[in-house]
Amino acid sequence: MSIILDGLITALQPINLLLLLLGALLGTIVGILPGLGPATGIAVLIPLTFGMEPVSALILMAAIYYGALFGGSRSSILINTPGDGSSVAATFDGYPMTKNGQAGQAMSIAAIASLFGGIMAIFGFIFLAIPLADFALNFGPAEFVLLFLFALSIVVTLSVGNTIKGFLSMFVGLGIATIGVDLQSEVQRFTLGIPELIEGIDFIVVIIGIYAIGEVLYNLFNISQPKTTDHNIGRKLFTKEQWKRSLGPIVRSGPIGFILGALPGSGGTISSLFAYSAQRSLSKKPEEYGKGKVEGLVAPESANSASAVGALIPTLTMAIPGSGATAVMLGALIMIGVTPGPLLFEDSPDLVWTLINSMFIGNIILVTLNIALVGVLMKVLHTPPKVLYPVILLLSFIGVYTLGYSTIDFYILLIAGAVGLLMRVMNYPVVPLILALIVGGDLEQEFQRSMVIYDNAFGILFASPITIVLGILTLLSIVLPLISKWLKRRNRKKQPSQSM
Amino acid sequence: MRAVRLSLPILFITISLIYLIMIFQLPPALLGDPYAPRYFPMIVAAGILVFAVIDLINVRTENVEDNEDLAALIKKDSLKVIGVILAFCVGYALIFEWVGFLAATLLFLGALMFYLNGYRRWVLNLTVTLIFSFSSWYIFSQLLEISLP
Numbered sequence: 261m262s263i264i265l266d267g268l269i270t271a272l273q274p275i276n277l278l279l280l281l282l283g284a285l286l287g288t289i290v291g292i293l294p295g296l297g298p299a300t301g302i303a304v305l306i307p308l309t310f311g312m313e314p315v316s317a318l319i320l321m322a323a324i325y326y327g328a329l330f331g332g333s334r335s336s337i338l339i340n341t342p343g344d345g346s347s348v349a350a351t352f353d354g355y356p357m358t359k360n361g362q363a364g365q366a367m368s369i370a371a372i373a374s375l376f377g378g379i380m381a382i383f384g385f386i387f388l389a390i391p392l393a394d395f396a397l398n399f400g401p402a403e404f405v406l407l408f409l410f411a412l413s414i415v416v417t418l419s420v421g422n423t424i425k426g427f428l429s430m431f432v433g434l435g436i437a438t439i440g441v442d443l444q445s446e447v448q449r450f451t452l453g454i455p456e457l458i459e460g461i462d463f464i465v466v467i468i469g470i471y472a473i474g475e476v477l478y479n480l481f482n483i484s485q486p487k488t489t490d491h492n493i494g495r496k497l498f499t500k501e502q503w504k505r506s507l508g509p510i511v512r513s514g515p516i517g518f519i520l521g522a523l524p525g526s527g528g529t530i531s532s533l534f535a536y537s538a539q540r541s542l543s544k545k546p547e548e549y550g551k552g553k554v555e556g557l558v559a560p561e562s563a564n565s566a567s568a569v570g571a572l573i574p575t576l577t578m579a580i581p582g583s584g585a586t587a588v589m590l591g592a593l594i595m596i597g598v599t600p601g602p603l604l605f606e607d608s609p610d611l612v613w614t615l616i617n618s619m620f621i622g623n624i625i626l627v628t629l630n631i632a633l634v635g636v637l638m639k640v641l642h643t644p645p646k647v648l649y650p651v652i653l654l655l656s657f658i659g660v661y662t663l664g665y666s667t668i669d670f671y672i673l674l675i676a677g678a679v680g681l682l683m684r685v686m687n688y689p690v691v692p693l694i695l696a697l698i699v700g701g702d703l704e705q706e707f708q709r710s711m712v713i714y715d716n717a718f719g720i721l722f723a724s725p726i727t728i729v730l731g732i733l734t735l736l737s738i739v740l741p742l743i744s745k746w747l748k749r750r751n752r753k754k755q756p757s758q759s760m
Numbered sequence: 761m762r763a764v765r766l767s768l769p770i771l772f773i774t775i776s777l778i779y780l781i782m783i784f785q786l787p788p789a790l791l792g793d794p795y796a797p798r799y800f801p802m803i804v805a806a807g808i809l810v811f812a813v814i815d816l817i818n819v820r821t822e823n824v825e826d827n828e829d830l831a832a833l834i835k836k837d838s839l840k841v842i843g844v845i846l847a848f849c850v851g852y853a854l855i856f857e858w859v860g861f862l863a864a865t866l867l868f869l870g871a872l873m874f875y876l877n878g879y880r881r882w883v884l885n886l887t888v889t890l891i892f893s894f895s896s897w898y899i900f901s902q903l904l905e906i907s908l909p
Contacts, residue, residue, distance in 0.1 A: 424815050425811075427807065428769075428811035428815055431808045431811060432772065432775075432808060434800075435779060435801070435804045435805070435808060438800065442789075444789075444792070445790070445792065446789075446790075447787055447797040449797060450782055473849075476845075480842060481832055481833055481839075646877050647884070647888055650873055651888070651892055653849065654865065654868070654892060654896065655896070657849075657853075662900070662906050665907065667856050670849070670853035671850075671853060685827070685829045685830050685833050686765060686830065688768065707800055708796055
């Protein structure tokens with residue numbers, strides 16, 4: 261108990277509080293900018309930590325990390341432009357809420373959802389860090405193959421009524437993920453002789469292309485047409501009724517995000533999409549999702565925030581980063597003299613407990629900051645579209661350039677934008693493509709490793725109890741919606757005949 | 761309109777066939793199973809092909825006439841606006857490293873603003889162009905120390 265109090269006292273030191281505030285603010289700003297997600301945010305701001313005490317450096321990095329997560333959802337909600345994969349799910353119902361004149365409510369409730377998700381995960385971290393780290397060690401190549409397949413299957417089933425297009429979109433995403441050098445054999449694949457493609461296509465470029473460029477192009481061909489939507493921006497804070505509807509999804513999604521976040525390589529994207537899918541599946545009116553339903557916004561936000569804390573478990577206890585951002589953080593930690601690993605909790609309890617306490621305080625600072633910023637951010641919506649869209653295009657180009665310092669990414673961005681526009685107009689779901697692109701590389705590598713170990717696909721399926729459970733869940737996630745659709749159709753056919 | 765709707769599945773079928781040809785042209789791996797780099801892409805190519813063909817068949821029964829977005833997109837004016845914007849973007853990509861970030865951004869943003877808002881609103885166009893070009897250069901290049909050309 262005294263260790264926890266010591267950690268709290270250290271976290272409350274003025275310098276550490278100042279760093280928390282600075283990290284939260286910088287992280288939020290960086291997260292809002294397209295392309296600059298938590299990983300890039302930490303990488304860009306690492307020089308700020310030089311010369312600091314390890315504990316202060318860790319506090320600053322963690323604050324930038326979850327500040328960027330908060331910030332990422334702001335641009336998703338306001339302009340349908342996710343900063344990175346983990347804030348894609350916030351566009352599904354967040355942006356429609358903005359279009360319905362509820363931008364302020366969306367941003368404020370999303371911030372609260374992130375706070376609760378984060379706090380639930382911090383409790384999870386305190387009590388479950390070691391057991392979860394042990395559980396994560398059970399995940400070998402076969403388990404990851406099945407986990408990724410399960411994630412893909414539930415995301416495809418999100419595209420209700422468009423299952424064929426959902427699968428097509430998923431396979432296209434997997435195809436894009438195969439571009440570049442195969443890490444197992446070092447064979448270069450589908451690079452068309454372009455050296456910049458050897459490392460593959462960065463999924464963030466595709467995300468920004470599909471969402472930001474696609475959105476701008478979509479609006480540009482509607483720009484001269486008379487506006488039918490109400491430009492009333494609405495109140496800044498969420499209503500009591502919205503809060504009541506949100507509580508359940510927030511509480512359910514936090515643990516989902518936390519557990520998935522703790523699995524190395526799983527990350528915020530899978531966590532938030534899982535939470536969204538689970539929330540939609542539990543709903544009695546799933547058809548209302550994607551049209552501005554508050555439950556569809558708070559569920560992924562809570563999970564995303566919880567996953568950020570969960571991702572710190574493998575990073576700190578096993579030195580295995582759980583996400584891109586924690587990979588950067590791991591490198592920075594080693595650089596400043598902290599050695600993550602199983603002994604960190606025993607050797608440096610002061611550091612660990614100060615971090616945990618600072619996460620509590622940081623989350624409260626962030627929610628206050630983000631709610632305070634709602635009014636400022638909502639001014640974006642007052643900007644005339646013919647000014648806003650050129651600026652979004654510019655920010656997208658700059659964001660993409662910062663990822664790889666190559667103009668080849670500009671062309672990929674534009675192709676993704678044009679394809680994203682066509683997919684949107686022709687009702688192809690883009691989320692399966694994005695998730696497939698994000699997990700595709702890891703899925704193939706784990707698949708190749710599994711084939712070496714188990715020799716065939718059945719061997720992978722029956723490798724362990726975890727793979728069997730995940731295999732059954734994958735199958736159910738594909739079959740159940742089809743059965744439910746078939747039953748509904750049959751009932752619809754029966755009803756007229758009964759009435760006759 | 762149905763012909764336009766067919767474009768995407770046909771595009772995906774074409775891509776999957778080209779992708780298949782490229783898979784068979786991949787060099788064998790020097791370590792382990794020589795065909796290991798081909799297995800996963802082959803599953804993917806088969807997946808794209810199968811689902812794109814089903815989608816193509818489904819277009820026959822799809823009610824494309826109710827698709828307002830598609831109808832708006834294929835209007836001559838819409839295609840012109842999108843074409844011009846994409847041309848500006850390609851132009852920006854071409855000159856970005858050649859003339860440098862600041863000059864390229866001034867030209868790109870200026871062109872976009874004048875195209876979308878017209879010459880009459882030149883004060884607004886110039887103000888936005890100058891403010892955003894210089895502020896983005898300052899934030900990314902100076903504050904965040906990101907190397908821009």
